[in-house]
Amino acid sequence: MSNQVPNQLAVSITGVNFDSPLLLASGYITETPEFFLRSAKRGCAAMVTRSLKENPRGEVTAPRYYVPNGAEYMLNAEWGNEYPWTRWRDEWVESVVQTGKPLIISLSGRDIESCVKLVQAFNHSEIAAYEINVSCPHSSFLHGNNNVDFTHIKNLVIAVKKVATKPVWIKLGYSSFMVDMAIEAQNWGADAIVSTNSIGPGLAIDIETSRPALGIKGGRGGVSGKGIFPIALESVWTLCQKLSIPVIASGGASDAESVLQMLMAGAGAVQLYTEPALHGPKVFGEIQTGLYEYCKGHETTITELIGCSLRWANDDHSFEAQQKPVVVVDEDCTGCGLCVPACAFNAIKMKNLGAGNRSLAVVDDMCITCNACIGVCPQNCIVPTNQIIGETHDP
Ligand SMILES: Cc1cc2nc3c(=O)[nH]c(=O)nc-3n(C[C@H](O)[C@H](O)[C@H](O)COP(=O)(O)O)c2cc1C
Helix, strand or coil: CCCCCCHHHCEEECCEEECCCEEECCCHHHCCCHHHHHHHCCCCCEEECCCECCCCCCCCCCCCEECCCCCCCEEECCCCCCCCCHHHHHHHHHHHHCCCCCEEEEEECCCHHHHHHHHHHHCCCCCCEEEEECCCHHHHHHHCCHHHCHHHHHHHHHHHHHHCCCCEEEEECCCCCHHHHHHHHHHCCCCEEEECCCEEEECCECCCCCCECCCCCCCCEEEECHHHHHHHHHHHHHHHHHCCCCEEEECCCCCHHHHHHHHHCCCCEEEECHHHHHHCCHHHHHHHHHHHHHHHHCCCCHHHHCCHHHHHCCCCCCCHHHHCCCEECHHHCCCCCCCCCCCCCCCEEEEEECHHHEEEEEECCCCCCCCHHHHHCCCCCEECHHHHHCCCCCC
């Protein structure tokens, strides 16, 4: 696909126009514009800077990042900025603005006074919006959990909205108070909610040394990446039912399918961090192509898809069909047999069938549709019965 983004992908949030719903989220890869400048050529519609702080914070003991082999998630104990915030104001805003794509300035919301100072410092720049970060789980653990502090969110939003000349997005981290915190932010004038930051905190232990894998005091870090996707999706889905302001998704999105799920749950756009951080800017190109093909195939647009799933939110939509055994699509089955040990009920047997004695998986009535075989099948050839019967998206 060329650099020209197809019209079907365009979205608009808080008055800011994006040529696709794919945004680069805040973190070390947005310390400088470099990663975004490459991503912008591959379908990334906008970037959010690293959360800027007025004063540099002390160094954190290394390591600050932990990625297990297989990369299903990442732990981070990110801390101070690598560069003074003034570099954004003096040089880097301009280099992003030149791409013609929106730039969102992320600011730490921990110290309200210095957050307000930085808002004032950027008010005259050609930036599109502010994103105020209320919510890193590791710093919450060490320095107090603003993410569940209703007085803090009220004071923060009032103070920032008083001075900001651009839309103010409030970024929260997942917690059982998240919906109420978001409503509080909305009540005091927030223009959008970004959900969710990395969640946790989480922990990893190096079994050779018995020490935590992260060097931060206490070893705790925020969890991000594919592993948090279902939690992040549910938080978007719930927030979109409770709020009247837009919700921007963040958390675990990694491919076109996960981005589409976030949009259908009601997200106006989707931020990505860990997936491009691990696999590079090409991730945006692959997802953009997937979104385009989906829109084309379903004769729809991204805007039409936003929130289309919410009509199911209060529906008891159990599928009668799912009570029947899963179905193996014979043409695609290679007979690898990986599904057999995944079945606790011995309901899958490999049988020699067809020409050339091909081995195929065959499912019998002992199947309780636990779907474990679907998860381990490398060919994607085992499907729930309702998928065969044909429930399709009807925009
Ligand atoms: C190493 C790292 C650093 C991050 N730094 C910030 C930050 O400075 N400000 C912020 O709001 N979020 C920060 N985040 C959170 C991400 O922007 C994103 O919300 C989170 O990782 C979940 O999305 P993902 O699963 O796509 O990574 C950071 C995440 C990681 C992994």
